[in-house]
Amino acid sequence: MVSAIVGIIRVRIKFKGQAAHAGTTPMHMRSDALLAAAQTACDIRHVAAQMSSQKPEHYVVATCGQFNVKPNASNVVPGFAEISVEMRSDHRPSMEALHRQLGHIAAQAAAMNQVTLLSCETVTDTQPVVCAPQLMAHIRDAxxxxxxxxxxxxxxxxxxxxxxxxxxxxxxxxxxxxxxxxHCAQEWTSAKELAQGVSVLIDAIERFDGVHQ
Incomplete structure (x- = not known):
């Protein structure tokens, strides 16, 4: 039974470094955009995990599911990197706190890796929703x-x-x-469990309609 549906904040972050030959550019002279992006992805994951453990009553996750790297060659230090970071929670204050942290994390990663933070653009922002207590009670009773x-x-x-x-x-x-x-090829639910879910749904609808009064 679902208690709430998470809100989603999705952010697109762009870093600009300097493309350079991977063999002839010493480590201390590199301006690697991908390193800044990777550090951002790791750090926001750490913050989300920390928030989740500190407030177990709330659901908090962060995911970096897209990377766009240029020139995207094995022998070139990346001069540009773009990542998509998605933050989800059933608790709006946690979403906003994580969003603020992301901006600081990206700026710090850019500075540490000698690259420029071009943009940190919010492309999606939806509110979490709490499920209706009356309907939840019908589902529970069913x-x-x-x-x-x-x-x-x-x-x-x-x-x-x-x-x-x-x-x-x-x-x-x-x-x-x-x-x-x-969201993968291995996703699977047995016919028995599907039928049980339908039975609960029918019973809950009848309760809502007053059939079980």
Whole structure:
């Protein structure tokens, strides 16, 4: 059972260094844009992990899933690097704190690696959404009546329900994926668990409609 749907802040960061020959440029003379980008990715991950451990009641993650490097050659020190950093949480203050930290981290990484921070542009910013307590209660009662165990957890993925919540109460039911895997070829849920999820949904809808009164 989903308690909340995370908000998402996505930031595009660009670093400019100096392309140079990988063999003839001494280490101390390099202006490596990729190093600054990589350091930013590592540092924001560390901060997100630290925030998550310090506030376990909130879901906080940060991901660097895209790198664009130029000239992208094995024998050239990268003169340009662009990365996409995505931060998600069910707690808006945590999102904003992580966002602020990212700006400081990128600036520090640029200075340490003798490159220029060209831009740190926010391209997506959506609010977290708390699921409707009344609908969650119906889902909980439906699970109990069917004898099915459940776990209350935030959704780390974005969903249409987050946008529907602006015009109507919204809630969600998750069914288990094998080993928790998602967005990959190994994602799989058994037919039995799918059927159980549908049963909970039907029962919860009937409760909402007053059939079980």
């Amino acid at each position: 699970s109990d009546s069917l004898g099915l165990p459940y776990k209350v957890m935030p959704s780390g993925a974005g969903h249409d329900a987050a946008f529907l919540s602006h015009i109507s109460p919204a809630a969600m039911i998750f069914v288990p994926s094998k080993e928790g895997k998602s």
